[in-house]
Amino acid sequence: MRGGLSLILCAAGSLAASVMAQASALDEGVHDEVISGDALPRDLAEFGFFTDAAARDAAPGVHAYELNTPLFSDGAEKLRYIYVPEGEQLGAGGEGLLQFPVGSAIIKTFAFAGQFIETRVLLHRADGWLALPYRWNEEQTEAKLALAGGRVDLTTPQGEAISYRIPNKNQCKSCHSVDGQVIPIGPKARNLSGEWLTQMHSEGWLDQTPEGADAMPQWHDASASIQSRARAYLDVNCAHCHRPGGGASNSGLDLRWEQDDPFAIGVNKPPVAAGRGAGGMLVSIAPGEPEKSILVHRMDSVEPGVAMPELGRSTIDEDAVAVMREWIAGMDR
Amino acid sequence: MIRLTATALLLASAAPTWAETHTIAPGEGAQERLQEALILAEPGDIIMLEAGRYELTDGLSLDVDGVTLRGAGPAQSVLDFTAQQGSGEGLLVTSDDVTLHNFALENPKGDGIKSKGADNIVYNRIRVTWTNGPAATNGAYGIYPVESTGVLVAHSEVSGASDAGIYVGQSSKITVRHSIATDNVAGIEIENSRDAIVSNNYVSRNTGGILIFDLPGLPVMGGGNVMIVNNLVTDNDAENFAPPGNIVAGVRRGTGIMVMANENVWVENNIVQRNATAPFMVIAYTRDFEDERYNPFPREVTIANNITDTGGTNPDLEGGEMLMAAFGGALPAIMWDGLTQDKDTVALRTTGDTPGWSLNLSHQGQSLAEAQPGPLDTPAPTSVTDADDWGAPAELEARIQ
Numbered sequence: 001m002r003g004g005l006s007l008i009l010c011a012a013g014s015l016a017a018s019v020m021a022q023a024s025a026l027d028e029g030v031h032d033e034v035i036s037g038d039a040l041p042r043d044l045a046e047f048g049f050f051t052d053a054a055a056r057d058a059a060p061g062v063h064a065y066e067l068n069t070p071l072f073s074d075g076a077e078k079l080r081y082i083y084v085p086e087g088e089q090l091g092a093g094g095e096g097l098l099q100f101p102v103g104s105a106i107i108k109t110f111a112f113a114g115q116f117i118e119t120r121v122l123l124h125r126a127d128g129w130l131a132l133p134y135r136w137n138e139e140q141t142e143a144k145l146a147l148a149g150g151r152v153d154l155t156t157p158q159g160e161a162i163s164y165r166i167p168n169k170n171q172c173k174s175c176h177s178v179d180g181q182v183i184p185i186g187p188k189a190r191n192l193s194g195e196w197l198t199q200m201h202s203e204g205w206l207d208q209t210p211e212g213a214d215a216m217p218q219w220h221d222a223s224a225s226i227q228s229r230a231r232a233y234l235d236v237n238c239a240h241c242h243r244p245g246g247g248a249s250n251s252g253l254d255l256r257w258e259q260d261d262p263f264a265i266g267v268n269k270p271p272v273a274a275g276r277g278a279g280g281m282l283v284s285i286a287p288g289e290p291e292k293s294i295l296v297h298r299m300d301s302v303e304p305g306v307a308m309p310e311l312g313r314s315t316i317d318e319d320a321v322a323v324m325r326e327w328i329a330g331m332d333r
Numbered sequence: 334m335i336r337l338t339a340t341a342l343l344l345a346s347a348a349p350t351w352a353e354t355h356t357i358a359p360g361e362g363a364q365e366r367l368q369e370a371l372i373l374a375e376p377g378d379i380i381m382l383e384a385g386r387y388e389l390t391d392g393l394s395l396d397v398d399g400v401t402l403r404g405a406g407p408a409q410s411v412l413d414f415t416a417q418q419g420s421g422e423g424l425l426v427t428s429d430d431v432t433l434h435n436f437a438l439e440n441p442k443g444d445g446i447k448s449k450g451a452d453n454i455v456y457n458r459i460r461v462t463w464t465n466g467p468a469a470t471n472g473a474y475g476i477y478p479v480e481s482t483g484v485l486v487a488h489s490e491v492s493g494a495s496d497a498g499i500y501v502g503q504s505s506k507i508t509v510r511h512s513i514a515t516d517n518v519a520g521i522e523i524e525n526s527r528d529a530i531v532s533n534n535y536v537s538r539n540t541g542g543i544l545i546f547d548l549p550g551l552p553v554m555g556g557g558n559v560m561i562v563n564n565l566v567t568d569n570d571a572e573n574f575a576p577p578g579n580i581v582a583g584v585r586r587g588t589g590i591m592v593m594a595n596e597n598v599w600v601e602n603n604i605v606q607r608n609a610t611a612p613f614m615v616i617a618y619t620r621d622f623e624d625e626r627y628n629p630f631p632r633e634v635t636i637a638n639n640i641t642d643t644g645g646t647n648p649d650l651e652g653g654e655m656l657m658a659a660f661g662g663a664l665p666a667i668m669w670d671g672l673t674q675d676k677d678t679v680a681l682r683t684t685g686d687t688p689g690w691s692l693n694l695s696h697q698g699q700s701l702a703e704a705q706p707g708p709l710d711t712p713a714p715t716s717v718t719d720a721d722d723w724g725a726p727a728e729l730e731a732r733i734q
Contacts, residue, residue, distance in 0.1 A: 042489075070533035076586045148368035149392065157503060158646050169372045170394035170427075180427065180450060245554065248448065250479045250503055263550065270620070272551060275443070275473020275496045294578070305443035305472055310421035310491055 029059045032085055033103050033327065035123050044119055044134040044143035049083060049107050053141055053211070062107070063205065068191050069219040069232040072317045073110060074164060075157040076117070081107040082187065084205050092197075095190035095212025097183070100124050101306075106184055112154050119143050120165045122176065122184055129182040131172030160222055162314040164192060171311050179245040190215040190257065191236065215258060220319060230327035233320050234265075237309060253284060266295055276305045287331035296324050352377035359385035365536060368393055373550045374400045382436050385410040392420025392441075398428045405435025407460035407490065414441040422477070423461075426454065430734055433459055440464055445475040445491070453483035453726065457659040457733045457734035463493025467516050469574050474500040475517070478507075482551065485725035487511050487733060496581050497522035498539070501529065503553035508725035509534065518575040519544050519584060520566075523553050529559045540573040541581070541588035542566040542608065547595050548580060549624035557596035557632075560720050561721045566590055566605045566612075570647075583619065585610045585649040589641075593619040596632040599720070604640045609647035611668040613639075613689070614680050617697045629697050630674040637684040644688070656706060665690045667709055672697060684712045 031048045034041055041047060044055065051057045060066060062083045067118050083105040084090055092098030100106075106122040116136040117180050118125040123130045124193035134143035135150055149168035155161050167174075176182050178201060189197065200206040217224035219233040224270055241247035242255040251272050254264040266284030271277070279297040286292040299306035300321045307313070354372045357363070357380060367387065370380050376399035385544045386403035389412055392647040395402065404410025415421045424442030426433070426448035428664035445461035448454050461475035475491030478484045479502040489500030490513040498514035499521045501507050507529035513536075514520035518538035522544040523529045536542040543566060549554035566589045584591070587610030592598050594617060605612040613636050618629035645664025650656060657663055667689030673680040683689060689709030692701065 067449075080455070088618070147372050148365035149391070150365065163418060167390065168368050168391075170368075170396045171420075173396060173427075174394070174425070247449070249552055269550060272479075272501075272548065272580075273473065273479070273496075273502065275579065276469055276471070277443075277473070277575040278576055280577040282578045303442070304417055304419055305421060305441075310443075311419065314419070 006233070009117075017177055021174070030083055030085075032103055035085075036082075036103050036125055038125070040132060040145060040147070044121070047105070047121065048080065049105070049121075055109065055116065055143070063200065065187065065192065065196055067186055067236070068193065068214065069217050069236045071186075071237055072320065073312055074313050075314050075317075076112060077114075079109040079111070080186070083107065088248075089204065090200065090206045091187060092206060092208045094210055095215055096188050098187045098189065098192075098206070098210075100184065102126055106187065108186075112156065112164075113182060115154075116140055116143070116154055116223030117154065117164060118146070120167075120172065122182070129176070129184065131176050131182055132169060133166055133172060135166055143273040156315055158318075160314065160315050164314060165311070167311060173254050174247050174311060175240045177240075177247065178243070185240045186236075188216075189213045191232075221324065224329045226323065226330060230323050231265075232324060266293075275305065277308070279306065285328055285331070288329060288333035290325040290328040293324075293328050296321060296328065299324060339571075340724070348691040352379065353376075354379040354381055356381040356383060358383045360388045360598055363387045364389050364391060364393075371395045371397070371400075371402075372485075374401065376430075379403055382410040382412075386411045386413050388413050388416060389423075390416055390418050392422055392425060392443075394425040394427070395431060396427045399430040400432070401432040401434060402429070402436070403432075403434045406435055407437045407458050407690060412436065412438045414438060419441045422472075424450045425449070425450050429453055431455070433457070434733070437462065441472050443472045444477045445472060445494075446540065448475040448476070448477075448484075449479060449481065450480045451478065452481050453479060453729060454478060454485070455729050455732050456486045456489050458487075459489040461489075461491045461494075465493070467493055467495075467518075467571060469495050469576050471495040473497075473579075475504075475514075476500070482506050483726050483729060484508070485510075485729040485733075490514075492516040494518065495576060496579055496631050497544070500524065501526055505529075506723075506725055508532070508715075508729075514539060514542075516571065517680075518573060519581045520569065522546065522581070522709060522728055523556070523559055524548060524653070525556045525560050527551050527556060527684045528723040531559070531561045532563050534564045536564060537568050538571055538602075539569045540582040540586050541577070541591055542569040544581070544584065544588075545590075545591045545592045545595050545598055546580065547618070547626035547628070549592070549629070551620040554624070554626050555599070555628075556594070558720070558723055559595065559598045560723055561590060561598070561600045562602050564590075565601045565623045566603055566608065568607045570607070570609055585614075587611070587645070587647065587649055591616070592612070592634050593629055594627075594629045594631060595634070596628075598631070598634045600634070600636045601638050605666070606640075606642050610645050610649045611664065612641045612666040613687070614668045616668075616670040617645075617672040617694075621697065621698055630672055630673065630678070631680045632674055632678050633682070634680060635682045636687065637668055637714050639687060641687055651701060659706065660690060665709065668692070669711070670694045670704075679712060681710045681711045684714060 085103040088101040109119040135146040139313040194214040239256040344608040382404040420446035429452040463471040473496035484507045494517040497519035498517035520539040589605040589608035589612040591614040643663045644666035665688035670693040692704035
């Protein structure tokens with residue numbers, strides 16, 4: 001009996017010790033040596049990006065940001081942060097990607113109904129970017145490295161029950177890569193608010209406010225032109241693969257915002273390796289005929305082998321499909 | 334001297350001393366255990382798949398150079414994707430110098446194994462099977478290397494693909510040999526690729542057997558230098574079950590060996606039997622195109638010393654009956670559309686031991702309905718093509734000896 005009690009006391013003692021250790025780690029702010037080291041940290045908390053275990057409060061140097069047009073991700077709520085080490089600055093590169101100094105990081109948490117599901121981090125190490133997925137526990141007290149990814153049953157904001165896919169480390173790279181190198185996708189000046197960029201510049205975290213900032217509309221903003229809404233959506237949701245050097249370069253389809261050759265974005269372009277994904281249609285975009293456009297067909301499917309994008313969604317983005325239909329319907333035949 | 338040291342270091346890192354073998358067993362958590370092993374592998378490592386059935390819910394991927402993924406046999410170690418919920422393929426390889434050996438994939442929802450930008454890859458004793466047989470709902474490609482230099486596919490087998498069983502695209506230095514492709518739309522397809530050897534394969538019950546294509550509008554263009562030798566191409570008489578829209582959906586049932594828009598293609602010593610539209614078909618690209626880089630015509634295609642039969646005995650062509658009657662009961666074995674790039678360029682050469690016919694079309698993109706069929710009149714082969722540097726590099730063959 002006495003032995004049992006001492007065991008409990010002992011366990012309580014070590015629990016307290018570990019809580020204290022974690023608390024002190026959190027107090028210290030961001031751990032630059034963890035970002036720049038060569039280990040794959042097992043716990044998200046090891047980075048010190050947040051001052052609380054639940055990852056709600058950003059540490060100094062960790063800046064929240066939003067995108068005009070985000071990736072769909074089954075309608076997940078997203079919390080996005082950029083970390084820049086003390087004494088360093090982001091560089092503005094025109095309307096394109098911000099330039100990140102070595103030692104910086106991008107952190108993105110995916111949540112449904114307030115419950116954190118996963119946090120993905122991109123670390124800029126001396127030998128390049130590294131993408132790692134972390135999976136939150138039910139209790140929301142810790143997020144553990146999930147190299148092989150995983151699946152979580154949840155309900156989307158649209159009320160659909162789905163098996164949500166947390167990507168594995170390689171799948172992170174499938175989207176985050178050009179010419180085989182991992183790169184960030186989201187923080188392009190054109191898709192960031194001018195207000196945020198100006199503020200980052202005035203606080204000294206960004207070398208200048210880039211030209212072409214804020215050029216991309218919020219895709220659901222009905223006051224913007226249908227073409228710019230459609231192209232913004234395609235750029236953000238598709239062009240990380242469908243671009244030269246991207247994962248789907250062999251298709252010849254280039255859906256980047258800056259691409260202005262109609263054939264390259266799919267107008268009257270026959271499929272290459274679409275297989276059954278083509279759904280019996282002859283071209284990616286048939287002007288004036290959304291019902292004959294492979295692009296619409298693949299966005300309007302959840303079947304593996306048909307659905308596009310291949311990764312990152314288990315449901316159909318109905319609003320986006322409607323925008324594509326309207327855009328293509330309005331094209332001259 | 335500094336440069337020499339750097340090279341030595343590179344070599345050292347490419348051939349690590351501490352290569353490890355990681356053994357994976359089927360059963361609970363196989364998806365995560367196998368994927369984690371593929372992620373954590375170091376160059377030179379071997380990942381062993383023990384015998385058994387691996388029930389997988391998501392695509393797998395490998396992005397580490399120099400890794401070998403090895404099973405206990407194509408009938409023993411089976412990656413079963415019947416319950417796959419995500420990804421465009423069963424296994425995606427994006428790193429160089431990878432060897433895939435001795436295992437199978439069943440029922441991937443999209444493609445079977447895709448290797449993209451993965452130079453010097455070996456597929457040896459790999460089986461990809463859609464177990465329900467031919468169906469438009471099956472994945473497109475079984476074995477699918479693309480945008481790669483150095484590809485060896487050997488002793489492998491694909492059946493049921495709704496596009497091509499073995500498809501090599503936008504690549505160079507390719508060998509596909511001693512493999513079996515049955516019950517696909519296309520058995521073996523080499524597309525927008527150069528320096529390829531397709532030899533000693535058994536290609537049967539597909540819609541089309543072996544297809545050599547060059548298509549417009551792709552990042553890598555200019556297909557050519559292809560040798561098709563010593564293959565057994567029989568009974569490719571399956572109704573075309575490709576989803577419409579794909580280029581192979583236009584392949585006629587009963588096509589044996591087909592060359593479209595390519596240069597320097599050598600077709601010799603094959604046995605081509607019971608392919609009821611055309612044992613051999615040589616044509617220009619049939620659709621409209623805008624790509625200025627593209628040459629839609631066949632140039633210097635040689636068909637020599639093959640063993641074949643009567644030819645088109647049940648052609649999948651408009652007016653087939655009338656055509657057969659006009660040619661005395663069956664269509665001659667070699668079909669050419671009659672198109673050439675210009676009068677100085679030879680499209681097709683034959684040895685004369687195999688009869689042929691020409692559609693005598695006058696321009697690219699012309700409808701078949703406007704054909705004016707007549708006997709084939711082609712020059713003889715000039716010399717054996719110098720093909721010493723075609724095919725997969727010797728290092729790839731050495732890996733499986």
